[in-house]
Amino acid sequence: MTLPIVKVAAVHAAPVYMNATATVSKAISFIEEAARHGAELVVFPESFIPGFPVWAALWAPIYNHDWFRLMVSNSILIDGPEMAQIQATARRNGVFVSMGFSESTEASVGCIWNSNALIGDDGTILNHHRKLVPTFYEKMVWAPGDGHGLRVNNTRIGRIGALICGENTNPLARYALAAQGEQIHISAWPAIWPTRMPGSGQNFDNLAANRIRAGGHSFEAKAFGILNSGFIDKIMFETLAASGDHQAIEVLENTPRAATQFLDPTGAVIGDTLQTEEGIAYATFDINACVEPKQFHDIVGYYNRFDVFNVEIDRRRLTPARFTPETTVARQGQPSGERVNVAETPFADMV
Incomplete structure (x- = not known):
């Protein structure tokens, strides 16, 4: 059995903040650049379109109505024209694309989800996942998802699965993907995730926490990992700081920045790492390296007790009504x- 060797790319970049149209154009340029450099899979961070709602951490909900309306108006449909442009770019360049986006729906003018789409090299949407549980202040922005997207797609470059941010803290969500023979695990993250004012105690260290969670999954599933984080550029910073709120600016300046990096099936870092500058990180995955570690611990094979543990995954797509x-x-x-x-x-x- 010979498994593929694939060059992958992770886009460590900022969106054109809260502007879906401009962010799609930026994403297209990154896909084309990565394809020119030989990448066969191009990955984007959490909620790249139209950007992560950092404002939900900076101000109380009563001050965020304008931000929420702006986010909703720049969230996109899974079958809308913005996603169609990205699909066409994937098809034209013959690459797979994983895109984090804020998803809207025809069923409601204000319901949005934190979603991820895996697009095939022929432009088809292979998987559409909605984050199971919005984390902490994200609950004021996004609705809970469902298990429909807990799927691993068997592609010519390997078996690809993805989870969004805090879902990588959920052992059962990670196990659901491992149990489908996952070989490439995508974990998508924001650029920062503020939890405290500077000087008031330890802020959530997403640099360390992301690495621990993604590394744990690579080690347990014996899968390659793409740990893809967002980035804050000058425009995004200035947009969030435009209120002149000195405390908010202090949070933006002092919250730890997340990194984008790659992991092998033992959890070791390989390839490029990006943190403080915008760009594309690259790595090469030899999927054959997923085999040997399974001899040590195969949590979905001999290194489990299926007579003791019984896991059932409900992958129905939840809808507001059945007509x-x-x-x-x-x-x-x-x-x-x-x-x-x-x-x-x-x-x-x-x-």
């Missing part, structure tokens, strides 16, 4: 030939 098709039936007691539209009658499902 039965309109149809017509003859109603008892009506004149011959007269028919009733079932969908318009009370208790139609009981007819």
